[in-house]
Amino acid sequence: MFAIMQVETDERRAEFRRKMRTKCEFVCKYCQRRFTKPYNLMIHERSHKDDVTFTCEACGKTFKRQDNLKQHRSIHLPCRTATGWTVRV
Amino acid sequence: MVLGKARAVSPLLTMAEPVKKRLRVAGKDEAEEEEATGNDLMEFQQNLLNQCLCCMSESSLRRPFRDKPTDTSWTRDRTLQFVGSIQLLCEVAMKQTSRGFVCSRIGDVCDALTRNEHGLIDKLVELSSHSDRFVCFAASRALSAFLLVSKTNVDPFWLQNLADNALSTSQPRQMCFSLDVIRRIVEYKECDGHVLEERGGSDDKPSSSCNVLMTDPEADCSQVKSLCVKVLEAKWPALVTKFDSLVSSYASEHEATVVTFLELWEALISVKANLSVADTKPFYAHLDNVVMLLAPNVPPVVWKSILNLLNEVLCYGSTLALQDVLAEEPCALAHLVVRGVKDSRLLDGLPYRGGSGRFGGGVGDGDKPLLKKIVLLVLKAVAVTVKETRCDSSDSSLSSDADEADADMALIERSIREVLRKLDQCVKALVPFHPETPVAQWVVQLFADQDDALIESMVCCLDTAVGLVYRDSPVGQVDTSLRRILSPSATFVEFVKAVSHEPDVLLDLLVSNETCFLLYLLRTLKFVRRNWEEFVRECGAELDNVMTMLIRLRLAIDRLVSKDLFPYNIGPVLRLLEKCESMYEGNTQ
Numbered sequence: 001m002f003a004i005m006q007v008e009t010d011e012r013r014a015e016f017r018r019k020m021r022t023k024c025e026f027v028c029k030y031c032q033r034r035f036t037k038p039y040n041l042m043i044h045e046r047s048h049k050d051d052v053t054f055t056c057e058a059c060g061k062t063f064k065r066q067d068n069l070k071q072h073r074s075i076h077l078p079c080r081t082a083t084g085w086t087v088r089v
Numbered sequence: 090m091v092l093g094k095a096r097a098v099s100p101l102l103t104m105a106e107p108v109k110k111r112l113r114v115a116g117k118d119e120a121e122e123e124e125a126t127g128n129d130l131m132e133f134q135q136n137l138l139n140q141c142l143c144c145m146s147e148s149s150l151r152r153p154f155r156d157k158p159t160d161t162s163w164t165r166d167r168t169l170q171f172v173g174s175i176q177l178l179c180e181v182a183m184k185q186t187s188r189g190f191v192c193s194r195i196g197d198v199c200d201a202l203t204r205n206e207h208g209l210i211d212k213l214v215e216l217s218s219h220s221d222r223f224v225c226f227a228a229s230r231a232l233s234a235f236l237l238v239s240k241t242n243v244d245p246f247w248l249q250n251l252a253d254n255a256l257s258t259s260q261p262r263q264m265c266f267s268l269d270v271i272r273r274i275v276e277y278k279e280c281d282g283h284v285l286e287e288r289g290g291s292d293d294k295p296s297s298s299c300n301v302l303m304t305d306p307e308a309d310c311s312q313v314k315s316l317c318v319k320v321l322e323a324k325w326p327a328l329v330t331k332f333d334s335l336v337s338s339y340a341s342e343h344e345a346t347v348v349t350f351l352e353l354w355e356a357l358i359s360v361k362a363n364l365s366v367a368d369t370k371p372f373y374a375h376l377d378n379v380v381m382l383l384a385p386n387v388p389p390v391v392w393k394s395i396l397n398l399l400n401e402v403l404c405y406g407s408t409l410a411l412q413d414v415l416a417e418e419p420c421a422l423a424h425l426v427v428r429g430v431k432d433s434r435l436l437d438g439l440p441y442r443g444g445s446g447r448f449g450g451g452v453g454d455g456d457k458p459l460l461k462k463i464v465l466l467v468l469k470a471v472a473v474t475v476k477e478t479r480c481d482s483s484d485s486s487l488s489s490d491a492d493e494a495d496a497d498m499a500l501i502e503r504s505i506r507e508v509l510r511k512l513d514q515c516v517k518a519l520v521p522f523h524p525e526t527p528v529a530q531w532v533v534q535l536f537a538d539q540d541d542a543l544i545e546s547m548v549c550c551l552d553t554a555v556g557l558v559y560r561d562s563p564v565g566q567v568d569t570s571l572r573r574i575l576s577p578s579a580t581f582v583e584f585v586k587a588v589s590h591e592p593d594v595l596l597d598l599l600v601s602n603e604t605c606f607l608l609y610l611l612r613t614l615k616f617v618r619r620n621w622e623e624f625v626r627e628c629g630a631e632l633d634n635v636m637t638m639l640i641r642l643r644l645a646i647d648r649l650v651s652k653d654l655f656p657y658n659i660g661p662v663l664r665l666l667e668k669c670e671s672m673y674e675g676n677t678q
Contacts, residue, residue, distance in 0.1 A: 030363045033408060039661060040411035043611075046602040046657070047360050047407035071189065 129153050130170050137177050140185065141295035142194035150198060154207045165221050172216065172227040175202070175209070179234035185295075186304045193300040203239040210235070210247050214254060217266035229266045233273035237310050248320040256327055264331075265346040272353040274317050275362060277310055318357065318364060322371045329375045336382050336391070344390065351394035355401045360408055366416075373418035376402060380425050385438040389456050392440060396462035399426070403469040406545040406605030410472070410552060413480060420477045426470035430508045436515040439463055455519055461535060465542050465549075467512050468532070471505050472549040475556035502557050506571055513574075529554075529576045533583040544604040547584060551577045551612055559620065577616050578627030585635050592642040599646075600656060607662070614665035621672050636673045639666060 026041040027034055030048040035041040058076040129149045136142050142150065153171065163171075182199045185191040202209050213235065216228035236243055248271075255267035295301060321328075332350045335343045356362055357372045379395055387395075403409065403419050429435035441455045478501050513528055522531045532550055536543035554575035588594040598606035617624045628635055643666040649655045650663070 031360065031366045033366050033412065034414070035411055036413045037411075039658075042657060043605070043608050044408055044411050046607070047404075047605070048363050 126153050127167065127170065130174050134170075134174055134177055137174075137181050137195070139296065140181060140195075141192045141299040142198065143192060143295075143299050145194065150194070154202070154209070165224060168216070168219070168221075168224050169227055172213070172224065172231045175213070176227070176231040176234050178202075179231070179238040182238050183234070189304060190301045191304050192295050193302045196302055196304075199238055202235065203242040205244075210250075214250065217254065217263045218260065222262065225262055225266055229269045230273070233270045233277075236270070236274055237277055237313055240310060240313060243313050243316060245316055245320065248317055252320050252324045252328075256324060256331060261335075261343050261346040265349045268346070268349045268353050271317055271321065272349065272356050274310070274313055275353065275356045275364075277314070314362075314364070315368065318368055321357070322368075325371055326375070329378075333378060333382075336387065339387065339391075341388075344388070347391055348394045351391075351398050355394075355398045358398075359401050360404050370418075373402065373416075376418070376422055377425060380422070380429060380435075383429075383435060383438060385440060387440070389440045389443055389459050393459055393462055396459070396466055400462060400466050400469065403466065403473055405469045405472055406548050406608060409476070410548055410605070410608060415473065415477050415480065419473055423470040423473035423477070426466060427474050427504065427508055430467055430470075430511055431504060436463065436467075436511060439515070441519050457520075460516070460519060461539065461542055464512065464516060464532075464535060465546055467508065468546050468549040468553075471508055472552045472556075474501065475505065475553050479556050479560070498557070498560065502571070505553065505557060506574075509571075509574060527574045527576065527579065529574065529579040530583045533580060533587050537587050540598065540606075541604045543584075544598070544606050544609050547580050548605055548609045548612065550575050550580055551609070551616065555612075555616060559616075576627060577613060578620075578624045581613050581617075582628055582631050582635060585631070585638055590634050590638045592638050592645055595638075595642050596645050599659070599662070611662055611665065614662065614669060618665060618668050618672070621669075632673075636670070640670055643667065643670065 026036065026038050028041060028045055028048075030045065033044065035044060058073070130153050132145060132149060133142070133153060136145055153174065178195065178198060182191060182195050185195065201207070210232070213228050213232040216224055219225050219228070236247065251267045251270055255264045255271075258264050328350070332347065335347055335350075339347075354372065357364070358369050362369075376399070379398065383392060383395060399422065402422050409415055409419055426435070439459065441460060443456070478498060509528055513531075516522065516531060516535065517524060517526075520531075520535065522534065526534075529550055532546050533543065536546055554571070554577050558572045558575065595606070595610070598604055599610065625632055643663065646655065646659055646663055646666070650659060
């Protein structure tokens with residue numbers, strides 16, 4: 001079996017890898033590994049444990065911890081000013 | 090300074106027995122000083138446990154850090170108390186910072202220390218040669234916490250020094266010290282709280298009188314981590330050479346150093362380290378030699394550390410199974426393992442019962458964790474080899490002749506069948522499985538108590554079966570014995586029995602990210618959809634139980650999705666479940 005693997009020249013293998021690489025569009029934001037299907041990338045990114053990000057629905061800012069996001073959300077809540085209620089952004 | 094004080098206090102003591110008396114007074118003075126420092130440290134620790142240093146005087150805060158713990162006059166307890174205080178300070182500061190605040194005095198003391206005003210780094214590194222192993226261990230923990238809390242203040246020279254320390258020393262304990270410090274930095278995670286630790290509990294918060302500063306909770310230790318990796322990269326070939334020589338002339342006093350080095354290596358290439366694959370590339374070199382070290386004379390603890398490292402390189406369930414093009418390094422390692430099992434009797438050297446002889450020999454119950462690690466490694470190596478061959482042959486530009494690609498696959502299939510035969514023989518010689526139990530079933534029984542390895546091994550068996558047995562090939566070329574050995578339906582039925590037909594277990598596995606169950610379920614359902622009749626045949630009387638569980642799972646997922654509570658897009662799994670359900674209904678009707 002390995003004799004056959006070695007018959008395939010390095011050049012052909014490199015060419016093959018180059019061709020395949022151009023197809024890859026989905027890159028992991030943690031380790032930069034490449035995937036050809038978005039769902040595969042999503043499954044892979046879930047493996048980067050303890051580093052899940054939470055995104056603020058209002059401004060899109062991401063946080064590593066949900067409690068930090070909750071704290072951040074308060075800045076989008078209306079607050080009282082001299083002239084009445086206003087929203088901080 | 091101490092002697093000077095002694096002279097000033099009692100000038101008359103020079104008359105009789107001057108030397109002795111002077112020492113006694115000096116000793117008394119020193120004891121008082123030591124007691125005061127000890128009390129300061131006690132107060133320091135107690136306040137740290139209460140999350141605030143605001144109530145401590147400036148002098149009490151500064152005094153403990155003036156003296157050197159490397160001073161030979163320091164007792165073991167005093168050194169441990171000092172080193173433990175440093176560790177506690179850094180850990181409390183890190184925990185508070187990650188929550189968005191820090192007690193201003195804790196921040197001040199940390200700043201002073203991380204600017205190295207007291208030369209603390211050198212003091213802690215010097216403790217690596219301390220005769221007491223508890224002091225060494227405590228110092229290595231304190232130093233890693235100190236470097237992590239330093240963040241942007243970290244001087245690359247400190248890390249360089251650490252790596253040099255590991256290389257230059259002939260003392261195993263010193264080498265172990267440096268490697269352990271670096272490993273803790275590489276492995277550190279911001280959210281690493283103990284499972285029993287209640288988040289946001291009142292114990293974690295300083296009192297209302299504390300002067301609290303707000304910090305950026307998102308500022309992390311990635312800079313220290315990447316500095317560590319850069320420093321290690323330059324020293325890596327030399328470190329590996331040193332490690333090789335330690336293992337080849339193995340002595341039990343080197344055990345901790347060898348294991349620590351392997352743990353560091355594993356931490357560097359682990360997917361969970363969240364390091365860029367380009368940054369970690371240098372650490373994939375030299376793995377060939379590591380496989381060669383798996384010999385009967387190497388103790389089980391080192392075998393296990395080596396297998397952990399190799400299993401991490403073949404990160405199948407988390408990464409390799411999901412990629413269309415596999416990196417060269419894991420493929421090369423997989424070939425080596427396949428060859429080792431097939432031609433070099435790799436499995437024969439397994440020290441299962443700590444003894445020598447075929448399959449370990451020896452006495453006792455046997456080391457099941459060790460067996461599970463090698464089985465998982467072989468299954469991953471097989472799956473990677475099959476996947477690589479499939480990927481290469483699926484590209485028509487590479488193979489001018491489709492028959493040629495199929496002939497490649499047929500050859501691979503023969504090798505893989507031989508590897509699986511040897512694995513089956515090895516496992517059945519060590520664990521009392523029925524001689525007729527195929528790999529597809531015993532794999533569930535063997536890994537039943539360890540979900541991550543269980544599910545990864547099931548994915549490996551499934552992918553190997555789909556790649557070899559269920560590929561589109563000329564009729565008659567595929568060996569039917571492999572169909573039985575690796576039957577994905579048999580594995581799934583065995584798995585469903587192992588979880589007592591409980592859909593909640595499957596739901597937990599799907600929601601958590603600790604295993605690759607999402608991948609397994611997705612691929613199994615695709616297999617079932619494509620091979621429905623075979624699945625029905627394999628399930629036999631179990632079909633209703635299996636399908637009832639899958640329908641209950643689908644309902645549970647539906648409920649969560651309708652409330653928008655599922656943490657990610659489960660749509661593809663849901664659609665496959667519905668498809669299988671409709672085939673089952675068609676079948677029963």
